[in-house]
Amino acid sequence: MITAALIEGRDLRFAYGGGQPEVVRGATLGVERGRLSALIGANGSGKSTLIRLLAGLLGPTAGEVTLGGVPLARVEPRVRARRVAYVPQSVSTVFPFTALEVVLTGRSPHSSRFRFETGRDVEAARAALAAVDAAHLEARPVTELSGGERQLVALARALAQEPECLLLDEPSAALDLKHRAGLIRHLRRLRDEQGMTVLVVTHDLMLLDPAFDRVHAVRLGRVAAEGSPADVLRDEVLADIYGDAYVRARRAFGRTFVWSEL
Amino acid sequence: MDLSSNQKSEIKNQKSVTAGARLARALLLLTVVLVASTALALWVGYQRLDFAALWTDERARLIFFGLRLPRVVMAGVVGASLGLVGAALQAMFRNPLAEPLTLGVSGGGALGASVAIAFGMGARVAGLPFVFVAAFAGACLSVVVVYRLARTGVTVLPGALLLAGVVVNTVAAAGVVVIQYFADYSRALQILRWTIGSLDVVGFDLVWRMLIFLVPGWVILLLLARDLHLLAVDEETAESLGVNVRRSERLVYVAASLIVGVTVAVGGTIGFVGLIVPHAVRLMFGEDVRVVMPCSFVLGAAFLMLADAVARTVLGAGELPVGAITALAGGPVFLWLLRRQQRYTAM
Numbered sequence A: 001m002i003t004a005a006l007i008e009g010r011d012l013r014f015a016y017g018g019g020q021p022e023v024v025r026g027a028t029l030g031v032e033r034g035r036l037s038a039l040i041g042a043n044g045s046g047k048s049t050l051i052r053l054l055a056g057l058l059g060p061t062a063g064e065v066t067l068g069g070v071p072l073a074r075v076e077p078r079v080r081a082r083r084v085a086y087v088p089q090s091v092s093t094v095f096p097f098t099a100l101e102v103v104l105t106g107r108s109p110h111s112s113r114f115r116f117e118t119g120r121d122v123e124a125a126r127a128a129l130a131a132v133d134a135a136h137l138e139a140r141p142v143t144e145l146s147g148g149e150r151q152l153v154a155l156a157r158a159l160a161q162e163p164e165c166l167l168l169d170e171p172s173a174a175l176d177l178k179h180r181a182g183l184i185r186h187l188r189r190l191r192d193e194q195g196m197t198v199l200v201v202t203h204d205l206m207l208l209d210p211a212f213d214r215v216h217a218v219r220l221g222r223v224a225a226e227g228s229p230a231d232v233l234r235d236e237v238l239a240d241i242y243g244d245a246y247v248r249a250r251r252a253f254g255r256t257f258v259w260s261e262l
Numbered sequence B: 001m002d003l004s005s006n007q008k009s010e011i012k013n014q015k016s017v018t019a020g021a022r023l024a025r026a027l028l029l030l031t032v033v034l035v036a037s038t039a040l041a042l043w044v045g046y047q048r049l050d051f052a053a054l055w056t057d058e059r060a061r062l063i064f065f066g067l068r069l070p071r072v073v074m075a076g077v078v079g080a081s082l083g084l085v086g087a088a089l090q091a092m093f094r095n096p097l098a099e100p101l102t103l104g105v106s107g108g109g110a111l112g113a114s115v116a117i118a119f120g121m122g123a124r125v126a127g128l129p130f131v132f133v134a135a136f137a138g139a140c141l142s143v144v145v146v147y148r149l150a151r152t153g154v155t156v157l158p159g160a161l162l163l164a165g166v167v168v169n170t171v172a173a174a175g176v177v178v179i180q181y182f183a184d185y186s187r188a189l190q191i192l193r194w195t196i197g198s199l200d201v202v203g204f205d206l207v208w209r210m211l212i213f214l215v216p217g218w219v220i221l222l223l224l225a226r227d228l229h230l231l232a233v234d235e236e237t238a239e240s241l242g243v244n245v246r247r248s249e250r251l252v253y254v255a256a257s258l259i260v261g262v263t264v265a266v267g268g269t270i271g272f273v274g275l276i277v278p279h280a281v282r283l284m285f286g287e288d289v290r291v292v293m294p295c296s297f298v299l300g301a302a303f304l305m306l307a308d309a310v311a312r313t314v315l316g317a318g319e320l321p322v323g324a325i326t327a328l329a330g331g332p333v334f335l336w337l338l339r340r341q342q343r344y345t346a347m
Helices: A047-055 A077-083 A099-110 A119-131 A147-160 A177-194 A205-211 A235-242 B005-016 B019-043 B058-093 B105-118 B130-150 B158-182 B185-196 B205-223 B225-233 B235-240 B245-267 B273-285 B289-313 B322-346
Strands: A005-015 A022-032 A036-041 A062-067 A084-087 A165-169 A197-201 A214-219 A222-227 A247-252 A255-260
Touching (some): A005 A047, A022 A036, A022 A047, A022 A062, A022 A214, A036 A177, A036 A235, A047 A084, A047 A165, A047 A197, A077 A099, A084 A147, A099 A119, A099 B225, A147 A165, A177 A197, A177 A205, A205 A255, A214 A235, A222 A235, A235 A247, B019 B058, B019 B273, B019 B289, B058 B225, B105 B158, B105 B185, B105 B245, B130 B158, B158 B185, B205 B225, B205 B245, B205 B289, B225 B289, B235 B245, B273 B289, B273 B322, B289 B322
Parallel strands (some): A022 A222, A084 A165
Antiparallel strands (some): A005 A062, A214 A222
């Protein structure tokens, strides 16, 4: 199954600076091609660092990340940016760029540094905004948007990149119920219609079954469990991942409900 | 592709809003402003210029080509440099209050230049004026110190950045005073005269020598315009879009230090040009850094030519330091921006 991975991390280790404790401690994980995968784990377990390593934003202190079998360290950053789009947990832009300007930055890996966007790029950016149900934000300064709206704009920017693979760090955190469901529906559509590979860091365990194909659970900087949502969303697995004996997972109405007893 | 005429006109519409079209329009307008400013700056002065006399009067020709024209060109070159550096630093640090003066780059350059003057103005290192080299080194050092202090892991703290700039400026100013104290009398006077700052210049010789340093700096910054645009939106996103953030930052340090070092070495500390000009450009032409940088270059030239024209004429026969004019205009703008930024961060 590991050969089906588009992005693959092997025995990854990482610490923010020498002398600092390791955040990722020997993580091995394959982001499978054309699948919708989730990365879950407790706060501080190393999820965000792991997804940054897979996105090529950080270089591992040990181990190796490959993109389509090629070591990521040897892939030109702009070439990587055409294939892999990453959306950080939060983007705090200081200058009042319009939402369209921000989305248009997603087109930059596709043109030389001396070319400005063409009308076609503007069209692609507008389509990306419309795809996340945010066309009405186009002319608004991003500094005036709510956290959720900013997240939609960041997601539209990633879509405007027209990548093969989307890596999203907690994209649903600031979204309301409707936009959260809308986001997952959209990611599924991207997978089904374009064969997009998606990895999502999330705390939203209720979204996993039946929307996601794969779940990777991180504990103390290592992938401690992985498989289908049904494999991972079990009392004993979740109790270990979150270090919480009160976690419960139950299947009903064709989906898995997860909660912690109060 | 069978587009209806409606769709076609829509695409045409979209094209007109692209950054490239905006830049072309903005540059056209600003070039008109620049030409008008140049003409005005050449015309006014202790003696109004009589264009007709240039053909007949040898003395008028001497004043015009030996003094007036070089000075106006010098003001344009320095103003363009400061406007461009201000725009680049603001984008890189994601801080609308960043500019050579507030970040301590000018202060570091001034300290370096004072050291050079104390050792003798005419000294050369490998054929280059020592004062340029020392000012560049001082500017470089302060950029690195300020940046190191303000950067924590993945973010640059905006408050820490400006505070570090203030501290570097204060320390540098103290250094200049100490050097003045220990330098011999004539050199101390030279440093004092120079710290006041003036664009007074005779002939084009100095302008040419400056351009050897400035042109590479300009080219580096303008080549980095797109990287800086992406960085201004968000650093992590820029990195994920393929920008080599560390390399771009280093190149900006070097180019900014080169430009600020040389302008400080020649004209003294001229503050706030790098603050007012990019801000005015943003208000007129929007936030796109690829538009803001070249426009700040052109508008910076026009702005300092006019500020210098005011400095030359407002006292009649006497002359005010141009740095005083830009500070009087720029201080209030800085405070207004500070208030506005606080409102943004409070949200």
